[in-house]
Amino acid sequence: MDATALRALQAPLKQRYREDPGSARAPMHAEGTFAEPGITCTVPTWSGPVRAGLHPFTGGDGSDACSGDMLLQALVACAGVTMRSVATAMGIDVRGARLTASADMDARGTLGVDREARVGFGAVEVVAEVDTDADDAALTRLGQLTERYCVVAQSLAGPVHLTVRRS
DSSP states (O other), X not given: OOHHHHHHHHHHHHHHHHHOGGGGXXXXXXXXXXXXXXXXXXXEETTEEEEEEOOGGGTOOSOSBOHHHHHHHHHHHHHHHHHHHHHHHHTOOEEEEEEEEEOOBOHHHHTTSOTTSOSSBSOOEEEXXXXXXXXXXXXXXXXXXXXXXXXXXXXXXXXXXXXXXXX
């Protein structure tokens, strides 16, 4: 897809959202159940159920998916799709790319060992290695716009609220 085709695809959507801002609200949803034994949560995904469990640093044996890894995978997926869209809109030819996300977790926080230890990731870094002839200024702008428009990255910047209630 080139920039012209992308603009043509998105133009009616942008127009509708300008005229009716409420129509731009896309409900997103995920769910999980305690369907499997052990300290796990099974999450249905488009490619099948994923059973998440404890990370080995918190008592898991490594046989279940780690929700922290899943979060980083969602970040890489969103950043990748966003980057391809932005590169297309900017007219940057990207022949290929490899994106990685990394962060450290201090297990003392989530295990309640040290109240001063952070619960969650420290700084999260996403690195995109792209095969392109674009100059450094274009790559800098590509990175800035990708970060700005990546839904998962921007969501990580804000608080998450958890409610527990009876079913």
